[in-house]
Amino acid sequence: MESFAPVVLAIESLEETAVLEPCDVLVVGLADGNELSAAAAKVDAGQGGWIARAAAAGTIKSKRGEITLVPASGGSDAAGPAAIMVVGMGDPDLLDRGNVFDLGAAIMRRIIDVSRDRVVIALADQVATEMHDALVAGAVCGCDGQALYASQPVICPPAAVAMVGVDASQIARGRIVGESINVTRRLINEPPNVIYPASFAEAATRVADETGLAVEVWDETKLAAEGCRAILAVGGGSIHPPRLVILRHDGGGEGEPTLAIVGKGVTFDSGGLSIKPSDGMFDMKCDMAGAATVVGVMRAVALLKLPINVVAICGLAENMISGDAYRLGDVIETRSGKTIEIHNTDAEGRVVLADALDVALQHEPLAIVDLATLTGACMVALGRDVAGLMSNDSSLCDQVAAAAETEGEWAWELPMFGFYDEQVKSKVADLKNVGDGRWGGAITAAKFLEAFVGDTPWVHIDIAGPAFAESPKPHRDAGATGVMVRTLIRWLGGATG
Numbered sequence: 001m002e003s004f005a006p007v008v009l010a011i012e013s014l015e016e017t018a019v020l021e022p023c024d025v026l027v028v029g030l031a032d033g034n035e036l037s038a039a040a041a042k043v044d045a046g047q048g049g050w051i052a053r054a055a056a057a058g059t060i061k062s063k064r065g066e067i068t069l070v071p072a073s074g075g076s077d078a079a080g081p082a083a084i085m086v087v088g089m090g091d092p093d094l095l096d097r098g099n100v101f102d103l104g105a106a107i108m109r110r111i112i113d114v115s116r117d118r119v120v121i122a123l124a125d126q127v128a129t130e131m132h133d134a135l136v137a138g139a140v141c142g143c144d145g146q147a148l149y150a151s152q153p154v155i156c157p158p159a160a161v162a163m164v165g166v167d168a169s170q171i172a173r174g175r176i177v178g179e180s181i182n183v184t185r186r187l188i189n190e191p192p193n194v195i196y197p198a199s200f201a202e203a204a205t206r207v208a209d210e211t212g213l214a215v216e217v218w219d220e221t222k223l224a225a226e227g228c229r230a231i232l233a234v235g236g237g238s239i240h241p242p243r244l245v246i247l248r249h250d251g252g253g254e255g256e257p258t259l260a261i262v263g264k265g266v267t268f269d270s271g272g273l274s275i276k277p278s279d280g281m282f283d284m285k286c287d288m289a290g291a292a293t294v295v296g297v298m299r300a301v302a303l304l305k306l307p308i309n310v311v312a313i314c315g316l317a318e319n320m321i322s323g324d325a326y327r328l329g330d331v332i333e334t335r336s337g338k339t340i341e342i343h344n345t346d347a348e349g350r351v352v353l354a355d356a357l358d359v360a361l362q363h364e365p366l367a368i369v370d371l372a373t374l375t376g377a378c379m380v381a382l383g384r385d386v387a388g389l390m391s392n393d394s395s396l397c398d399q400v401a402a403a404a405e406t407e408g409e410w411a412w413e414l415p416m417f418g419f420y421d422e423q424v425k426s427k428v429a430d431l432k433n434v435g436d437g438r439w440g441g442a443i444t445a446a447k448f449l450e451a452f453v454g455d456t457p458w459v460h461i462d463i464a465g466p467a468f469a470e471s472p473k474p475h476r477d478a479g480a481t482g483v484m485v486r487t488l489i490r491w492l493g494g495a496t497g
């Protein structure tokens, strides 16, 4: 059984004079005040002016994201575009990188139902130049989705896309970011019988080999030798043994500091002996989204040749049930030497991260950011669409929050008041793996993690809500979203100034 190959969208840059050449779909913009993009005005002139008339009559709307797709009227330009898509741009001054990304994706999603040879996108004059790469990245992401195993492809990306007025460097950057997000999404969307710790590690190794990242994979023997007893405990009940993947990008100088990113990679979370009900278990192939995000980010960091040193750690285990599964009441000595008492085997992510964070510390990073689909409680706190930020260092947390804001991804800080610490203390061991009751569950999970980062500045990003979507939107399929890939690329790109 093999899934569809990842999309490789051929995107070229086009001069504005070429917009009247033949194509299957010409995409133009309509901003508030019924302002036509330059290309739209040019095309409209050859089409008898129906675009302007329809806009004035309110038949075609300028509201951001509103899309009208119509056959071209012929007119004097019968040899030009076969169809015209008018995209509502809203107020161009209010567009942020997130909106622009979503527009790029929504445009493509509107035309991938049938295969087309050539699509010309000509609305970049209504988008700030420094956001052009986001339009490209969005377009790339709009061409991938979750139907990896349908016997007939559900998505037919066009053979060629031309972007008018977008220069080649923006196209190159947007493609790298968009394809990296798709790598993340693909890893998450693959079913859990295909992606398990060893196959995830192989996929990460392939990405590393293709992009020049250094890679190291720890198998169960090495994990034991390294004292990663927490990861081994969580994975103990599975026939697929755990792995830990270390990816390195050494783009900075030798004496330069290293930044660390760490991802939760539970390739399937049944809950273990504290088993989940079917409803709650169904989407749990997404529980490796943190690790998949880390892989996508590292791919982009390598291809963008960012002048920094980054180490990435993926803690990979499958949380299952068997005679070897870890139990409630078990005490595990983690790699750090701290002991943890298991109160709930479904709070496994933090147990995996305890060892993964300790491995990260060994690289003496300047800062650590971890990503994890860690708690349902974070979704209760912030809703499905917003990532939770929890940190021991307010200026680092502000940096990550600012990167998210710049990219138009939603993230919000939750407090880490000292009194929560009491809640993760165990009567038997140093820590227990749940808080007292379910209140504040996102924060007590973060408090547990905090015990494993020492004094190193650290931000934990709980992506349980936004990593995986139940229903589709105009700009994205349901399933994996690739959330926080853009934010982390932005943060890493800005981390050295």
Ligand code: BES
Binding pocket: 269, 287, 344, 346, 347, 348, 349, 373, 374, 375, 376, 377, 434, 435, 441, 464, 465
């Ligand atoms: N992987 C889940 C969290 C999750 C829930 C992710 C929904 C994505 C969507 C995590 O391992 C988990 O089961 N957390 C428990 C913790 C509890 C047992 C303290 C939870 O949130 O219920």
Ligand code: MN
Binding pocket: 269, 271, 345, 346, 347, 348, 349
């Ligand atoms: Mn769980």
Ligand code: ZN
Binding pocket: 266, 269, 287, 346, 348, 349, 373, 374
């Ligand atoms: Zn989990």
